[in-house]
Amino acid sequence: MKIRLLAGILVLGLSAVGCGGATVDTSTTSSAPAAGSSASAEPAGTVKIAINPWVGYEASAHVVAYLLRNELGYNVELPEIKEQLSWEGFETGDVDVIIENWGHPDLKEQFIEQKKVAVEAGSTGNKGVIGWYIPKWMADEHPDITDSKNLNKYADLFKTSESGDKGQLLFGDPSYVSNEEALIKNLKLNYKVVVGGSEAALIKSAQQAQAQKKPLLFYFWDPHWLFSQTELIRVNLPPYTEGCDADPKKVACDYPEMDLDKIVSKKFADTGGKAYELVKNFNWTNEDQNAVADDMTNKGMSGEEAAKKWVEANTAKWQAWIPK
């Protein structure tokens, strides 16, 4: 039976790709049948935008998805895939678009330069920066705490049940860009990275820390709507200089400010037509993104609703993205 099954699979595979052996990108999954949200109009095609797990990203993805659906008649899938896996998705056909990429020079090297399965599709217009933050009341009480050299002095403040006898540095989703372990080691900080597991855990802890005056040191990033609601102070790590983060094991400097950009699969760039044009043209400000993200997180709107609200209010902006 097994042999017959294998033979069957082999025949299937052979007939699918001819006789040259099967490569990963000949996968059939990239052409999943269209679910057809509107039974009437035949969709122009399917675009798969990976959803990375932070709300700012989702805001961008939902606005683009909304326009693709309603202005260009595409069918859009939004698979939940983490940052680095999304890049692999370019190769397997599971992902067409990463709408907000934070740096990742190594992945660009591998997937754009070497494997040639992805291409850059320009800036999103957002400026991004990662850093370590504390609630404002801590900076008020201990003015020198904002210098990373003094962090060890305050390690006791940050102890929790999860960090044992060290200070706690709260981290987010396991998939986030991270130099934390290396920083702690190389700056000889008496801290332990504790993984909150999600953006939401970070937000909740930050809000509680400021409201209830609880000590907290945590990983966070800008653009983020939280800054307009809760006062947070960034801890100064040794300043970023060009190339100081080249070796991930030896990093001892702060994160650089990044131009966030879009990455699309080579296939999508070649055959995506108007959808690709729209993705390429997409460009907005941190304020735009924060507004949509805020609606999604705090106003109880779904991604689609928040996108719709922004689109209706900002016609001029998105009109410029629509390909002629």
Add this chain to the structure above:
Amino acid sequence: MGDSPDSAAITVEGLWKIFGSGAQKVLAGDDRNLDPVALREKTGCTAAVRDVSFEVRPGEVFVVMGLSGSGKSTLVRCLTRLIEPSAGEVRIDGEDVRAASPARLREIRRHQVSMVFQHFGLLPHRKVIDNVAYGLEIQGVPRQERHARAAEILSLVGLDGYAGSFPDQLSGGMQQRVGLARALAVDPQVMLFDEPFSALDPLIRRDMQAEVIRLHREVGKTMVFITHDLSEALKLGERIAIMRAGAIVQLGTAEELVGAPADDYVADFVRDVPRSHVLTLRWICRAPEPGDPLDGPELPAATPVKDAVAVASASSLPIKVVADGELAGVVDRDDLLAFLAGQDPHSVRANA
């Protein structure tokens, strides 16, 4: 092969079955002569059948009797190689079964020998008629034909009207009738019965025994019947082999077993058998002594002793025991009383 000089239906010679790895080594060496416990201690093997030989005549009911663990069920399975014998010879209708190819063996099982099992072995998902027709079905007999044949057999075993039932809707006795019918349906020359009635209630068991006797009369098959019940053996068996620890300790007619047990084991076995029911006058008659009046009543030698009592009480003269028209001996009241009282001066003759 078919024209071998012996006309036996089944011939078994020097048959061995040893379970466990290294059976061949045991057979080749002296270990084969160890008693079962010692053998198991030494080699880990179990000798279930040890050097068994016998012949079954065509049309005979041959009973193998023994307690559980005596190897009788293994023995019967060795006959059609449901269990592969370790050594020895089995011939059915002159054909060497052990040399048969798998295909030939299937042919033997399909057409020559069929079997009835202690736990029936019916297929619960099939109707009675399809159970009976099963043997024909695997032979490739067309449906209509095999159903006709099965219906015929069903009425032979008294199950008219149950063709459409499922086995679990029948009583135990009726289920075994189905088993019997299934074995009969393929019209074999030999039928093997592996303790077929031991799972049944005593009353039903008696009915079924009568049924077997009746069938044997009607269809005249050769039968090998395994049982652990002595009374069943005595009732059915023309000849009986008693097995103990894998070997046959005595083989003979019911009379021979009861009248002349080969050893204490058999004697112990048959002790509670009402001897007057089994033994015939042949066993207790003596040569007429001078002075014995020879004008008394005359009885055939095959008369059970108990039936002679009434005659003896009616006449004070010694009874003349006649076999094949000739005088075989005489029995008088004293002889009968001594026999019934358990003194059996004549049993010394058993070694004859």
Add this chain to the structure above:
Amino acid sequence: MSSTTVSASSGFRLPRWAIPAGATIGFVAAYVIFRGTATLPHDDEAPQFLAVTDLREWIDDHRNDNPFFLYFLNYIRLGVGALHTLFQTVLYALGWPGITGVMGALAWLAGGWRTGLLALAGVSAFGVLGLWQSSVDTLALVGVAVLLSLVIGIPVGVWAGLSARVRRTVTPVLDVMQIMPTFAYLAPLALFFHIGAPAGAIATMIYAIPPAIRITALAVAQVSPTAVEASTSLGATRWQTLFKVHLPLARSTMALAVNQTIMMALSMVVIANLISAPGLGGDIIRGLSRAQVGIMLPAGVAIVVMAVVLDRMTLATARKDPRARTRRTDLAVAGALAAAGLALIPVLPAVWPENVTIDVVAPVNDAVRWAEENWYAVTTGIKDVTTYALLNPLESLLTSAPWWLVALAALILAWRVSGVRAALTALACLLAIALLGVWEHTMQTLTTVTVAVLVTLVIGLLLGVAAARAPRFSAIQRPLLDAAQTMPAFVYLLPALALFGTTRFTAIFASVIYAVPPVVRLVEDGIKGVPPTVVEAAVAAGSTPGQLLWKVQLPMARRAILLAANQGIVMTLAMVVIGGLVGAGALGYDVVSGFSQRTDFGMGFVAGVATVLLGVMLDRITQGADRRTSPRKRKMS
């Protein structure tokens, strides 16, 4: 004659507790002296990890030019992918009217009107929950995985059922597969089959195969030997006997194999989302990464509904009297349902209309927020007490003790409970873990597992004893246990996350509620299994209920209780590892991290292997329960 036999030669007899007490003192002394030496601290850059990461890089680079991939693995991936696409296409083409109608018809045929209506309601629930698309994706993935599992599992199972030798070969493999935590499957699969739906289907398939094989083998082996013999004695060939006797007689048990395979597949299919398989898992992971129970709950409910519908359908098929003809009315209704569903395909939209969905996200989130705020004192109290009183001391004990001391303790414990062979296996597992470079994280996971198992056993014993003694309580509890055991493991993360946020305690809480039902059941059955005559005798001798319990029922149910402990440990481990997603850290987090960060792939892979080793070790230490009634008994013989 018990444990003291060891020292009996010295001429005087020690009390029974002396040796364990002495051993304990010895270990405490050794710990105090050697504490902090020979520890194996965790290093993210351990060469073992880097080697695996390099291997992955190499595979990634050569996936499309190495012949083994080009001509073998990629074809499997492709074939499974094609099958998945086929399932998806069919399901999408049916649309919701078609799927609802066909499922309803099948369920009606399988189990009559109750099951039929349940299926109709269940399938509609996917739509009402607003999860139509994800549910159909999940259904397609489960369909592919179950189909493949059965295509492979049933023949292997039949073979194993027929041949004792095959069974002996297959059983240990299945044993290991079944104690393997679900997470451990993912990394190797991603390595060989990349990510996406095909890899997810294969992972699910591998996870779901063991019950298919095991139960099929059991079903075939259980077939009445007389029936088989009767068939052989009539001259049937092996194939004739197989098809006319074995398979028909094994049929209803084999339907249970299908049932179990589906259940296993459903619990794995969610986790497969971590390697980008589509479906409801995505919604649950999304909820996890947003910490929004409101997103997770509907997806969790949909999974449970799917499990219940498929469970009832297959169970009904299994229990159905194979001889009973389907009644004409049932046929008619089923036909009408299917026809109506199919006829409505062109009329109704293929996707569930959005205006008939209920949006529970906001209200659930609000409820959770309310619970968080109002129960904060209680939940934090429980969490902190457990963490400070149990978790942290035990963790620092295990991580600061020399590795050889821990290994020695495991060896002696396993030896005492399960004998020499088990002890050596356990030791080998621990040494392998040490060599793999994940000692510290394994000790942390072990800590969490130990605490969770203790809590599970305490609760399980209490509920089990209560159920055994109060039939009414048992009657209420049984259906709840049944329902709990139908739910995929993932669902248990929800309430845990809602109440405790992301901490190690969350994983403990989730694994406790996951593992308690089978433990309760085993304990209850064990106590009820004490022969009534023994109980009667004890009562007649004037035992109080307490004496009856302590002196008769619990000791006699010892075997069942130890088996419960074994089960509890295996299940707890699986859940604690999944708990890596909600803050359990250690090995589970390493696995998650291995999927999220390419540089950590090696660590994640190795951590997956370590969870398997840890599982085997814990199983071996406690498996003695399974094999013999009492550890003393064997020494006496």
